Amino acid sequence: xxxxxxxxxxxxxxxxxxxxxxxxxxxxxxxxxxxxxxxxxxxxxxxxxxxxxxxxxxxxxxxxxxxxxxxxxxxxxxxxxxxxxxxxxxxxxxxxxxxxxxxxxxxxxxxxxxxxxxxxxxxxxxxxxxxxxxxxxxxxxxxxxxxxxxxxxxxxxxxxxxxxxxxxxxxxxxxxxxxxxxxxxxxxxxxxxxxxxxxxxxxxxxxxxxxxxxx
Amino acid sequence: xxxxxxxxxxxxxxxxxxxxxxxxxxxxxxxxxxxxxxxxxxxxxxxxxxxxxxxxxxxxxxxxxxxxxxxxxxxxxxxxxxxxxxxxxxxxxxxxxxxxxxxxxxxxxxxxxxxxxxxxxxxxxxxxxxxxxxxxxxxxxxxxxxxxxxxxxxxxxxxxxxxxxxxxxxxxxxxxxxxxxxxxxxxxxxxxxxxxxxxxxxxxxxxxxxxxxxx
DNA sequence: CCTATTTTTTTGGTATACCAAATATGACGA
DNA sequence: TCGTCATATTTGGTATACCAAAAAAATAGG
Numbered sequence: 001x002x003x004x005x006x007x008x009x010x011x012x013x014x015x016x017x018x019x020x021x022x023x024x025x026x027x028x029x030x031x032x033x034x035x036x037x038x039x040x041x042x043x044x045x046x047x048x049x050x051x052x053x054x055x056x057x058x059x060x061x062x063x064x065x066x067x068x069x070x071x072x073x074x075x076x077x078x079x080x081x082x083x084x085x086x087x088x089x090x091x092x093x094x095x096x097x098x099x100x101x102x103x104x105x106x107x108x109x110x111x112x113x114x115x116x117x118x119x120x121x122x123x124x125x126x127x128x129x130x131x132x133x134x135x136x137x138x139x140x141x142x143x144x145x146x147x148x149x150x151x152x153x154x155x156x157x158x159x160x161x162x163x164x165x166x167x168x169x170x171x172x173x174x175x176x177x178x179x180x181x182x183x184x185x186x187x188x189x190x191x192x193x194x195x196x197x198x199x200x201x202x203x204x205x206x207x208x209x210x211x212x213x214x215x
Numbered sequence: 216x217x218x219x220x221x222x223x224x225x226x227x228x229x230x231x232x233x234x235x236x237x238x239x240x241x242x243x244x245x246x247x248x249x250x251x252x253x254x255x256x257x258x259x260x261x262x263x264x265x266x267x268x269x270x271x272x273x274x275x276x277x278x279x280x281x282x283x284x285x286x287x288x289x290x291x292x293x294x295x296x297x298x299x300x301x302x303x304x305x306x307x308x309x310x311x312x313x314x315x316x317x318x319x320x321x322x323x324x325x326x327x328x329x330x331x332x333x334x335x336x337x338x339x340x341x342x343x344x345x346x347x348x349x350x351x352x353x354x355x356x357x358x359x360x361x362x363x364x365x366x367x368x369x370x371x372x373x374x375x376x377x378x379x380x381x382x383x384x385x386x387x388x389x390x391x392x393x394x395x396x397x398x399x400x401x402x403x404x405x406x407x408x409x410x411x412x413x414x415x416x417x418x419x420x421x422x423x424x425x426x427x428x429x430x
Numbered sequence: 431c432c433t434a435t436t437t438t439t440t441t442g443g444t445a446t447a448c449c450a451a452a453t454a455t456g457a458c459g460a
Numbered sequence: 461t462c463g464t465c466a467t468a469t470t471t472g473g474t475a476t477a478c479c480a481a482a483a484a485a486a487t488a489g490g
Binding site: 081084085087088091092095099148149150151154158 | 296299302303307363364366373
Binding site: 011012013046047048049050053069070071 | 472473474475476481482483
């Protein structure tokens with residue numbers, strides 16, 4: 001009993017969450033499986049509270065579905081929701097780019113250029129983990145150029161929700177990705193709202209839709 | 216001690232939340248005021264748990280800001296965030312209408328027409344509370360026509376966040392609102408994505424910006 | 431074999447109580 | 461007066477324990 005990974009001092013909620021997430025992603029728990037609080041808490045040797053919390057958070061991430069009075073079940077993310085997510089995210093990223101092109105705050109733009117350069121140098125070094133960080137940084141910075149905090153929050157949430165569904169770091173694709181970043185930034189600097197919006201939207205579809213669509 | 220409104224059997228969390236919300240909206244608590252869990256729970260005669268929960272929910276609504284290890288403070292929504300919210304909501308409502316016009320599920324459309332008729336009859340009867348319910352129903356139904364659940368969720372959240380900031384039921388405006396609903400529905404039925412999107416977007420600006428909105 | 435009823439599980443919601451870590455506050459000495 | 465250290469508060473996180481309402485499972489009846 002008790003969690004296999006007994007890192008004292010990391011919140012139990014997080015441990016429970018990670019454990020569940022892994023099992024879900026490993027298909028150890030198939031979609032539709034009921035996740036009974038009591039059972040999990042017993043199995044992991046924690047009280048129900050951190051389990052509840054973990055389930056809630058997983059629900060926010062989209063891995064679990066909670067129906068009132070029915071409890072939590074493993075939800076099959078991908079498939080049906082996948083296109084929905086992409087559609088929404090593309091739309092918001094487009095709005096974001098449009099606003100960025102409209103406001104184009106000089107300082108933030110500089111920051112963007114810095115991140116862009118960093119990302120491009122990561123490609124040379126094939127440093128994927130740095131690249132991922134810079135990718136996030138680029139999108140974050142772009143969000144800051146637009147200046148719309150609400151929008152940023154939503155996009156971040158959507159990014160979290162799609163993150164694990166479509167993650168992959170194909171060397172070819174990565175190069176493509178940063179080329180697109182450069183294009184978007186160029187459009188933003190030029191103040192071409194329409195172009196920036198279109199490029200940003202397309203960027204989402206490209207990054208997220210590998211080759212073989214599961215749907 | 217204890218909540219003034221002692222409705223047994225309504226969750227304490229909700230009572231706490233409502234009480235806090237009211238005081239915040241009444242400016243009894245000014246923006247920036249610290250909301251100390253212990254103090255509130257004592258004052259209202261409940262334990263800290265429902266207070267925490269209430270604060271979290273209020274944070275989700277945007278009335279309160281929670282900074283890690285710093286606790287909750289009253290945030291001043293409106294002003295700066297207002298346009299952000301509207302911008303995002305308008306964009307998403309536009310996407311929603313666009314998708315609705317694309318898929319136009321016959322059954323849902325019927326539902327929409329029913330709600331539209333109900334809303335229009337509310338106008339005759341000047342039944343504002345019914346009207347508000349039908350207004351929600353209309354938007355919900357429109358969301359269902361589009362078929363994008365993710366989108367629906369986001370829009371609902373945004374609607375919640377804007378609800379109390381811009382609420383008003385002016386008899387004249389109300390008539391306008393339902394005329395716009397009719398226009399949107401017409402565009403959806405006609406399958407005119409572009410028009411539906413534009414009308415839906417404008418609808419948000421109109422409903423939310425008392426004077427007028429020509430963006 | 432299917433349905434109605436009873437029993438057992440679960441979920442939600444809450445109280446109470448600790449504790450460690452982080453923050454706020456106040457007193458103190460430079 | 462100012463920076464620093466000690467002390468008091470708070471927040472987060474968790475355990476444990478109840479309870480009512482709702483759902484699921486088991487059982488009785490037709």
